[in-house]
Amino acid sequence: MIEAKNIAFEVKGKQILKPVNFRTDQEEFIVILGPNGAGKSTLVKLLSNGLRPSSGSVSYYGKEGKEWTLDHLAKYRAYMHQESMIASSFTVREVLEMARYRYRETKGLFNQMVIEKIVDELNLHALLDQEFNFLSGGEKQRVQFGRVMLQLEGGGEIQPIKYLFLDEPLNNLDVRYQIELLKHARKFVNDKRGSVIVVMHDINLCYQYADRVLLMQKGKVIMDGTVQEVMSPGLLSETYQIELEQIQSLDGEVFFRHVSYSSNLLDQSI
Amino acid sequence: MSRQGIIGLSLVVLLIVCFVVNLSVGNVHVPISHVFGSLIEKIGFKTDLKITDIEYQVVYNIRFPRAVYSCLIGAGLAVSGAALQGIFRNPLVDSALIGISTGASLFASLFILFNGLVPWLIIFNEGLSLSMVAFLGASIVAFIVYRLSLSNGEINSLTLILAGIALNALTAALTGLLTFFATDDELRDLTFWTLGSLGSANNDSVWLLVIFTLIPMTVIFFQAKSLNVLALGESNAQYMGYKVKTIKLLVIICSTCMVGAAVSMAGVIGFIGLVVPHIIRIVAGPNHKSLLPLSAFFGAILLSAADMISRTILPPTEVPIGIITALMGTPVFVAIIFKHKRKFSV
Numbered sequence: 001m002i003e004a005k006n007i008a009f010e011v012k013g014k015q016i017l018k019p020v021n022f023r024t025d026q027e028e029f030i031v032i033l034g035p036n037g038a039g040k041s042t043l044v045k046l047l048s049n050g051l052r053p054s055s056g057s058v059s060y061y062g063k064e065g066k067e068w069t070l071d072h073l074a075k076y077r078a079y080m081h082q083e084s085m086i087a088s089s090f091t092v093r094e095v096l097e098m099a100r101y102r103y104r105e106t107k108g109l110f111n112q113m114v115i116e117k118i119v120d121e122l123n124l125h126a127l128l129d130q131e132f133n134f135l136s137g138g139e140k141q142r143v144q145f146g147r148v149m150l151q152l153e154g155g156g157e158i159q160p161i162k163y164l165f166l167d168e169p170l171n172n173l174d175v176r177y178q179i180e181l182l183k184h185a186r187k188f189v190n191d192k193r194g195s196v197i198v199v200m201h202d203i204n205l206c207y208q209y210a211d212r213v214l215l216m217q218k219g220k221v222i223m224d225g226t227v228q229e230v231m232s233p234g235l236l237s238e239t240y241q242i243e244l245e246q247i248q249s250l251d252g253e254v255f256f257r258h259v260s261y262s263s264n265l266l267d268q269s270i
Numbered sequence: 271m272s273r274q275g276i277i278g279l280s281l282v283v284l285l286i287v288c289f290v291v292n293l294s295v296g297n298v299h300v301p302i303s304h305v306f307g308s309l310i311e312k313i314g315f316k317t318d319l320k321i322t323d324i325e326y327q328v329v330y331n332i333r334f335p336r337a338v339y340s341c342l343i344g345a346g347l348a349v350s351g352a353a354l355q356g357i358f359r360n361p362l363v364d365s366a367l368i369g370i371s372t373g374a375s376l377f378a379s380l381f382i383l384f385n386g387l388v389p390w391l392i393i394f395n396e397g398l399s400l401s402m403v404a405f406l407g408a409s410i411v412a413f414i415v416y417r418l419s420l421s422n423g424e425i426n427s428l429t430l431i432l433a434g435i436a437l438n439a440l441t442a443a444l445t446g447l448l449t450f451f452a453t454d455d456e457l458r459d460l461t462f463w464t465l466g467s468l469g470s471a472n473n474d475s476v477w478l479l480v481i482f483t484l485i486p487m488t489v490i491f492f493q494a495k496s497l498n499v500l501a502l503g504e505s506n507a508q509y510m511g512y513k514v515k516t517i518k519l520l521v522i523i524c525s526t527c528m529v530g531a532a533v534s535m536a537g538v539i540g541f542i543g544l545v546v547p548h549i550i551r552i553v554a555g556p557n558h559k560s561l562l563p564l565s566a567f568f569g570a571i572l573l574s575a576a577d578m579i580s581r582t583i584l585p586p587t588e589v590p591i592g593i594i595t596a597l598m599g600t601p602v603f604v605a606i607i608f609k610h611k612r613k614f615s616v
Contacts, residue, residue, distance in 0.1 A: 075511075086502050088501045
């Protein structure tokens with residue numbers, strides 16, 4: 001369970017995030033949506049204990065962020081950055097192993113087993129012995145995703161809900177891998193392994209994969225609710241300051257598009 | 271056996287060979303058997319070898335401490351280089367860049383010039399006092415660089431390197447200024463200091479070097495996994511449960527100890543800290559669990575070899591060891607850069 005009470009963040013008197021409350025206590029796929037500069041990254045960093053709020057507090061399983069040791073909290077929440085460049089010529093295998101360093105008690109065999117499992121799941125076999133820095137942007141992203149999944153993989157006993165924070169994980173990924181990554185994240189939630197909290201820009205993918213959406217604008221969470229509640233064309237158009245419409249395809253699939261895009265096309269064709 | 275294991279074993283063998291050869295060669299040639307003989311007799315056993323008193327004196331009192339010095343100093347410089355490159359995620363960092371070496375030289379120069387004026391400084395003997403003062407200088411300058419690099423209580427790596435460059439320039443200028451006031455004799459001492467020399471090695475102060483090298487080195491070895499994780503970036507390391515601030519501070523303090531001790535005993539010896547970790551990374555990979563110990567062995571070997579050359583190349587004089595390491599290091603370094611251009615993409 002994560003609970004944020006009145007968290008706000010400011011830098012040199014400038015308010016980046018206005019006070020917000022947030023709570024999650026079940027496995028869910030949460031998307032933080034909003035225009036550039038809305039404070040999305042700041043919010044995930046605050047919720048993941050990567051930043052200390054200027055006021056308010058965040059607690060994990062009822063215990064405040066500052067009472068946790070970094071070491072301990074690392075087994076319950078992981079965070080994946082937008083950019084992923086590493087120093088030195090580590091191989092993919094070595095990078096994945098780093099996620100298991102903290103699991104001293106389950107040394108060796110178990111760690112290898114867990115790594116094997118995630119490598120299978122994400123289909124990383126072909127990359128294992130390659131040097132991380134020589135991978136393509138998309139491959140790096142997949143490896144980093146594997147690394148954060150590995151960081152949360154616990155032992156046998158009953159595990160509490162764990163939290164996977166992803167800050168714009170779809171950057172650099174082509175269509176196929178965007179969808180694959182979201183599927184893996186979705187499966188993580190469906191398998192009751194934990195919750196995913198992700199910052200992303202694609203409204204349509206958000207609509208397809210999210211359970212819950214936090215819509216942000218100018219440092220404020222303007223709405224927090226289910227996909228159906230939050231993602232109305234009116235609210236989205238207002239937030240992004242661009243006219244969006246919702247379309248339903250023949251087989252019932254719903255998607256959003258920019259209104260003038262279609263009309264422009266029409267204009268040109270006339 | 272793993273690749274790293276094989277490399278490690280070969281380095282250990284090579285180090286032992288270098289160590290023994292170092293005891294044997296020089297102005298007075300001592301046969302290898304007599305080298306072992308005099309060390310064995312020192313421990314208290316009797317041998318049948320007819321070891322002359324001169325041989326015994328040369329091996330035990332002159333060359334033995336010197337060989338130990340070169341191993342410890344070489345290992346210390348190399349490990350601090352590897353660890354500093356690790357925490358700053360920058361392959362160009364070494365102890366010289368963050369002000370440790372030049373700080374030591376500045377204070378050593380001050381001591382060489384003014385020790386006559388303040389006799390109370392000579393607590394033990396002149397050599398040891400010089401080392402103490404140099405160590406103090408290394409610590410002071412490293413501390414200033416460290417303080418300058420703090421922003422919001424955290425070490426900013428870029429600022430640290432910039433502050434290091436600035437203070438290096440300042441201390442180098444001050445040291446240069448001092449040479450104007452030096453007499454010819456003092457100038458000679460100063461030159462020797464800035465170019466490095468193991469000539470002051472002796473059995474009385476070897477324990478100081480042992481303590482100041484081996485303890486911080488052990489502490490750094492225990493940070494191997496943390497240094498690996500730091501390659502992923504400070505923020506990632508933090509999210510993975512590592513106290514980045516503490517690790518950085520620990521590595522900087524330990525490096526200052528090792529390099530401070532090395533410079534205070536033997537002057538400025540360049541290139542070991544920069545080159546050795548690179549060579550080891552290329553042959554054995556970047557994992558600090560192997561990088562750190564292998565760098566220690568290789569650094570020890572290189573400095574032992576450099577010392578051997580410095581003592582034998584122009585007999586009976588001794589070429590400053592810093593010159594040898596720079597002459598050996600630069601071409602190797604340039605070659606590595608050209609061969610592995612892509613590997614330096616940090």
